[in-house]
Each structure stands twice: as structure tokens, then as C-alpha cells.
Amino acid sequence: SSGINAEYGKVYEDNTTLVIEQADLQNSGVYKVLASNDAGVAEFAFTVIVEGKRPMFVTGLQNLTVTTGSALQMTISAAGNPLPRIQFFRTIDGVSIKLNAQTLSRSHDVIGARYSLDLISLADAGEYYAVAESEYGSANTAGYLTVIQDTVSAQVSILVGSPLVILYGERVLIPVEIIGTPDPNITWIRPDDNEQFILHDNGTLELPAVFPQDEGYYTISINSTAGPGDVETIQVVIVGRKAELLSTTPDQEITRNAEFVFSARAVGLPLPSLTLTGPNGENIPLSLELVEGTHVVIGLADLDTSRLRNSGTYKVVARNKHGSEEKRVELEIVSDTEAPEFNATVYSIQLFHGQSGSVPIGVLGTPLPYLTISPQSEFAEVEGNDSVLFRDVTSDAGGVYTVTATNEEGEDKAVIVLEVVGQSPQFVGNFPNLTLPHLTPHTIRVSAVGLPAPDITVSRLDGDLEITYKAEVIVSGSTATAIVLLSKPVVTETGWYVIEASNEYGVNTTSAYLDFTTVSIAPTILNCSPFLTLPHGSPLVLSPTVYGYPAPTLTWSYLDTITTTNSSTLTVTDQGHAPISTGFTS
Numbered sequence: 046s047s048g049i050n051a052e053y054g055k056v057y058e059d060n061t062t063l064v065i066e067q068a069d070l071q072n073s074g075v076y077k078v079l080a081s082n083d084a085g086v087a088e089f090a091f092t093v094i095v096e097g098k099r100p101m102f103v104t105g106l107q108n109l110t111v112t113t114g115s116a117l118q119m120t121i122s123a124a125g126n127p128l129p130r131i132q133f134f135r136t137i138d139g140v141s142i143k144l145n146a147q148t149l150s151r152s153h154d155v156i157g158a159r160y161s162l163d164l165i166s167l168a169d170a171g172e173y174y175a176v177a178e179s180e181y182g183s184a185n186t187a188g189y190l191t192v193i194q195d196t197v198s199a200q201v202s203i204l205v206g207s208p209l210v211i212l213y214g215e216r217v218l219i220p221v222e223i224i225g226t227p228d229p230n231i232t233w234i235r236p237d238d239n240e241q242f243i244l245h246d247n248g249t250l251e252l253p254a255v256f257p258q259d260e261g262y263y264t265i266s267i268n269s270t271a272g273p274g275d276v277e278t279i280q281v282v283i284v285g286r287k288a289e290l291l292s293t294t295p296d297q298e299i300t301r302n303a304e305f306v307f308s309a310r311a312v313g314l315p316l317p318s319l320t321l322t323g324p325n326g327e328n329i330p331l332s333l334e335l336v337e338g339t340h341v342v343i344g345l346a347d348l349d350t351s352r353l354r355n356s357g358t359y360k361v362v363a364r365n366k367h368g369s370e371e372k373r374v375e376l377e378i379v380s381d382t383e384a385p386e387f388n389a390t391v392y393s394i395q396l397f398h399g400q401s402g403s404v405p406i407g408v409l410g411t412p413l414p415y416l417t418i419s420p421q422s423e424f425a426e427v428e429g430n431d432s433v434l435f436r437d438v439t440s441d442a443g444g445v446y447t448v449t450a451t452n453e454e455g456e457d458k459a460v461i462v463l464e465v466v467g468q469s470p471q472f473v474g475n476f477p478n479l480t481l482p483h484l485t486p487h488t489i490r491v492s493a494v495g496l497p498a499p500d501i502t503v504s505r506l507d508g509d510l511e512i513t514y515k516a517e518v519i520v521s522g523s524t525a526t527a528i529v530l531l532s533k534p535v536v537t538e539t540g541w542y543v544i545e546a547s548n549e550y551g552v553n554t555t556s557a558y559l560d561f562t563t564v565s566i567a568p569t570i571l572n573c574s575p576f577l578t579l580p581h582g583s584p585l586v587l588s589p590t591v592y593g594y595p596a597p598t599l600t601w602s603y604l605d606t607i608t609t610t611n612s613s614t615l616t617v618t619d620q621g622h623a624p625i626s627t628g629f630t631s
Contacts (some may be wrong), residue, residue: 063601065585068095069127070180075604076221078589079572080597087597089589090575097581100129100177100542103155105186112195113167114226121186122157123177127582130179131158132147136172142155144173167192198227199269201248207279213286213314217252219279221265229269236261255283286340287368288317293361294374299350301380307346311363311370312339319344324357350378353409354386365432384455385410387448391460394435398467398496398550399523401436403428406448406459407448414450422446425463438465439497440549455485469551470499473524476544476557483536483561489529493546493553501527506541534561568593 065072076091103122111117123129128151133144149157162169174187203365204220211217223229231248248267252259260283268274273507291310299305307329311317319342321329331344336471349355351426356378362371388407396402408414408430414501416427428434431450443465448455473492481487493499498520504513516527531538543556579585591597 046566062586062588064587065349067582068093068579069098069581070095070583072585074586077602077604079600079602080568080589080591080593081600082568082593084593084598087570087591087593089570089573091573091587092576093585094578095581095585096126096578097179097181098124098126098154099182100125100179100184102175102184102186104157106173106188108189108191110191110193111165111262112193112597113166114195114197117160117165117190118159118161119173119188120157120159121175122149122155123175123184125179125181126154126182126580127179128154128156129177129184131156131177133158133160133175136174136455137215137470146175159517165192195226197221197224197226199229199267199274201265201267201275201277203265203277203279205279208282209279210282210284211255213256213283213287213496214254215287217255217259217281219250219263219281221248221250221277223248223267225267225269227269229267229274232266234264234266236263244292247389255281257283259283286312286314287361288313288365288370290361290363290370291341293372294376296375298377298379299348301353301378302351305348305350307348307359307361307374307376309344309361309372310341311344312341312590313338313365313367314343315365316340317369320362320364321346322360322362324355324359347420348376352386353378353380353383354388369444376585379413382454385408385414385450385452385457387450387457387459389459391462393462393464393466394468396435396438398439398465399437400436401438403432403434404461405432405433406461406575408450408457409457410450410452410454410457412452414452417449417451418461419447419449419511421423426554434460435463438463440465440467456489466496467548467550468494468523469495470495470548470553471547472544472546472553472555476555478558478560480560481534484533487531487534487559489516489531489542490526491544491555492524492526495546495548495550496523497548497554498523498525499546501525502545503527503529504543504545506543511543534559536561568597 063076073093073095076093078089078217080087100123103124105121109117121131123131131146131148131571133146134141135144144160147162148160150157151157158175163295170188170190170192172187174185186599200223202222204222209219214327223231233244235242235365239398241253243253248265251264259279262278262280262390264276266274284613289312291312293309294307307321309319311319312378317333319331319333321344323329331345333344334343336343354566359374359376360371361374362369366591386409392404392406394402394404408416416430418427418433422442424435424438425446426436427433433446434440436622443463446461448459470493473494478493489503491501493501500518501518502513503516504511514529516529519528527544539560541556542552543559545552545554571590571592572591591599
């Protein structure tokens with residue numbers, strides 16, 4: 046190649062690769078590559094042989110004896126090329142049943158599989174076998190599983206300490222661990238023979254809610270046919286009571302300026318605290334009263350009903366050291382007439398250049414207020430009585446706008462702060478230096494993004510002169526694409542081509558050197574080995590090095606038989622190594 050470079054100066058080089066990721070028997074054959082251009086033609090042939098290996102078991106199944114209740118893993122491994130598929134089967138009454146086995150990690154030519162039994166019973170006894178298969182054959186292995194009944198004396202353990210201290214009214218779980226084969230019988234002895242309980246399958250006792258009468262000793266007794274039983278006892282103690290809301294003011298409408306008292310009742314031991322939060326996040330003081338002789342507290346609060354904005358969700362919380370409870374109450378203050386009132390005095394919005402967006406505005410008033418905006422702008426308009434729309438904004442639209450709500454009772458004002466964000470131009474992709482054929486059409490295509498979409502110019506530097514080309518510019522959203530067609534470029538058009546993208550937020554440039562040459566070179570295929578032999582399953586990669594200018598056109602072809610230089614034929618079988626009849630010595 047160095048000699049060609051020295052002779053012609055500029056050489057087109059195209060390394061074209063044919064890849065088959067995992068070659069198998071069907072890929073054996075002759076692969077031909079043809080390189081051509083206006084100056085000539087070159088051809089080369091590759092002969093490929095793919096070899097395989099019949100499956101065999103490295104580790105097989107064995108006869109095993111296990112006890113009921115135990116676990117077992119049957120692990121086997123097999124070799125072959127390609128790696129075989131392994132399947133487990135079980136024979137029941139002469140019928141083969143396929144089992145769901147796990148495929149283990151594989152090496153270059155060995156693969157493993159495992160079938161697991163987690164809790165063995167007498168029904169799992171019988172014959173098990175496995176088959177390893179590939180396109181080159183199959184292999185079998187078998188074993189017999191014998192299962193013996195096991196027995197274990199019944200034993201029980203309570204998994205929580207005694208005494209078990211529980212809050213008044215709480216749910217209680219007394220978990221246990223029970224062992225024994227066969228499964229033992231379970232009996233719980235409870236104080237006063239309480240019937241409000243749930244007995245879980247694993248022996249755990251559940252009390253949905255405990256009260257003073259549930260205090261006492263709880264005993265679990267188990268027995269089975271395997272031997273003597275077992276007994277465990279635990280004491281349950283009831284203490285305190287977590288805070289609980291008994292009642293609150295219900296959801297309702299309230300006439301504006303009417304006197305209204307919010308109330309809540311809570312119980313707990315120790316006595317709970319009460320807090321009330323208004324719809325605007327404000328804390329509302331409560332006066333507390335204790336109901337004598339009980340653990341009940343009452344909270345009262347005078348609400349301000351003079352403003353409609355005090356309508357909404359009120360949250361009341363009862364809390365003590367054992368826990369808390371929260372409830373929400375919806376109160377709506379209604380009135381025949383009321384002057385306008387905005388929910389907030391300042392609103393803000395940020396938009397990109399050219400973007401549109403709405404600002405929701407909450408305003409109260411009866412009758413419904415009328416909204417106006419100032420200063421008047423082509424970018425801003427009121428939408429109905431609850432929002433302001435900013436449309437297709439530019440940098441000139443940014444600033445402060447005043448919104449006025451008016452009805453027969455008066456008016457209220459709020460401001461909207463609009464921030465417009467733009468983006469200076471950035472080029473998408475690269476504009477590379479290129480060596481291109483003389484008189485061959487070439488399209489310069491460059492894209493840039495920005496807000497707003499930038500203007501793009503294309504020019505060429507010719508000494509101290511700058512020659513500007515007429516470009517077709519296509520705009521899509523924030524992206525602008527400039528296209529210049531050089532229909533028949535000549536050597537004198539070689540030079541630096543400069544692309545400039547600009548908008549009101551900045552300017553960006555990129556450039557590339559385009560070299561138009563007039564040399565033609567006939568195709569040459571170099572550095573290729575004509576014969577390849579590779580293992581089954583490995584990648585087949587044919588990568589000829591091709592020289593030529595203009596760029597040669599490459600055509601691949603495939604023959605499903607292999608022909609040697611003296612016309613003898615290679616015969617390839619579908620099992621193991623291929624026998625070869627060559628007619629010559631190699």
C-alpha cells in the first residue's frame with residue numbers, strides 16, 4: 046500500500062467486512078468478493094469450513110436415597126460444540142414428563158443444568174433422566190430416587206418475649222415456630238376463653254384489637270403421633286391508648302360573616318393534644334375542655350367567616366405518645382356578593398423563546414369578576430376568568446404584567462412576572478474534512494439548534510475573498526438545516542468552507558476543508574487469506590482491504606459447495622469433523 050500511496054498521492058481505502066456472528070455447519074462454503082469501479086475490477090475467494098463435536102455428559106445422574114421433608118439438587122453437565130441443550134425428565138407409570146430445570150453457567154465447551162426439589166415427599170420417588178442434544182447428536186443419563194418417610198417430635202417456641210406489652214385497642218400477633226413430622230395438632234388456651242381471635246396456618250395467634258379483658262396468660266399446646274407434645278405460655282399486658290378522634294364538625298356550607306365554632310372530640314391515654322390547620326396552612330388556636338371522669342378531650346375554635354378565601358380543607362390532628370389520628374373537614378363560606386380577591390398577589394412563569402403557556406389565576410368574588418391585563422401586548426391575553434395566556438413569546442415579551450379583577454363590589458390587583466429564556470446556536474453533529482471525486486455531485490448539509498431557530502450561511506474562503514453560496518434552509522421547531530448542492534465541483538473549488546449559525550442570543554461557526562481530486566485508481570484487494578477453518582459457533586469475519594478511486598463497488602456472493610483450484614469438491618457432513626476429498630495434497 047505504501048507504494049501505491051507514493052505513486053498516486055491520494056488513495057481511496059475501504060475496509061469492508063462480512064460478519065456472521067455465530068457460524069454453524071450451514072455456513073461452510075466459498076465466499077467471493079468483487080470490487081469494481083470505472084478503472085477496473087478485482088476478485089478474491091474465501092473457502093470456509095465449520096467443524097462441530099457430538100454431545101457427551103461430563104457429570105451424570107446417580108441413584109439416590111433421601112428422607113421426606115428434605116431438599117435435593119440434581120446437578121449435571123455436558124460437553125459439545127455447539128453447546129448442547131439439556132432437558133430433565135421423570136418417568137411416571139411409563140410416561141415421560143418434562144421437568145422445569147435451571148440452566149447453569151457455561152464455559153467454552155461445557156454447559157450445566159440443575160433440577161431442584163425443595164420439600165421432598167413420597168410422591169417424588171421414581172426414575173429421573175436427562176437428555177443433551179445438538180445438531181451433531183444426543184446423549185442420555187439416568188438415576189433412581191428413593192424416598193423414606195421421616196418423623197420429628199413436635200416442638201413449639203413463642204417468638205416474642207413475655208410479658209408482651211400492648212396498647213389499648215391495638216392489633217396483636219403472637220408468632221410461634223413449630224416443628225414436627227407429621228404436622229402436629231395446635232391448641233391455644235386463652236383468658237376467659239375469648240372467641241375474638243384468628244388462628245393462622247403456621248400456629249400464630251392474632252387478636253384484631255385488645256381491651257382490658259384480654260389481659261392474661263396465653264398457652265399453646267401441640268401434639269403429634271411422633272412422640273410427646275410441647276407447651277409454651279406468654280403473658281399479655283394492656284397499657285395506654287393511642288390518640289383517636291371520636292368526632293369532628295362535619296363538611297358543610299357557612300354563610301359569610303356568620304358566627305361559627307369548629308369542634309373536635311378525641312380520646313387517649315395519656316390525654317391527647319389537638320391541633321387545627323386552616324386551608325391556607327395557618328395554625329388555628331383551639332380551646333380545650335376535659336370530659337370529667339374520662340380520657341376524652343374537646344377542642345373548640347371560632348372561625349373567621351368574613352373572607353371567602355377561608356373556604357377549603359381544615360385538618361384536625363389528635364396526638365399522644367402512643368400515636369395520632371388525622372381527619373379533614375371541607376368548609377365552604379358562601380355569600381350573595383363579594384368584592385374580587387386574588388388567591389395570591391404575585392404569579393410567575395418561565396417560557397422558552399417561541400413557546401406558549403398559561404398562568405392559572407385564582408380569583409374569588411360574587412358576581413364573577415372581569416379580568417384585564419396591562420400593559421397590552423401582542424403576546425398576552427386573558428383566557429376567561431381564571432388564566433392569562435402568553436403566546437409565541439420572544440425576548441421582547443419578558444417583564445411584569447398587572448392583572449385587574451373587577452365587579453360591582455370593587456377590584457383587586459395581582460402581578461405576573463414573565464421570564465423568556467433563549468438558546469444560542471449549537472451545531473448538530475460534525476462537519477468533517479473530506480477528499481471528494483472531481484466533477485462528482487456533493488451535498489453540504491449542516492444542522493444547528495437554537496431558540497429561536499438560527500439563520501445559517503455557507504461560504505468558502507478563496508485567499509482574501511469570501512464566496513457566499515445560496516443555501517436552502519429548512520426550519521423545524523428549534524432546528525435549522527442548511528443544504529448546498531455542489532453539482533460538478535472542480536479542483537478550483539477546493540478550500541475551507543465556513544458555516545455560520547446566528548440568532549438574537551449568539552453566533553456559532555464551524556468549518557471543514559473540502560478537497561476535490563482528479564486521480565482514478567483501479568481496485569486492488571490485498572492482505573487476504575484464501576482458506577479459513579473455524580469451530581462451530583465462533584464468529585465468521587471476512588474483511589478484505591480494498592484500494593481504489595473512485596470508491597469501488599463491492600459485491601459478495603456465496604456457493605454452498607467448496608471447489609479447489611483443480612476443480613475437486615469438498616464434501617461436508619452434518620456430524621462432527623467434516624471428511625474432505627480434495628484430489629490434491631495441502
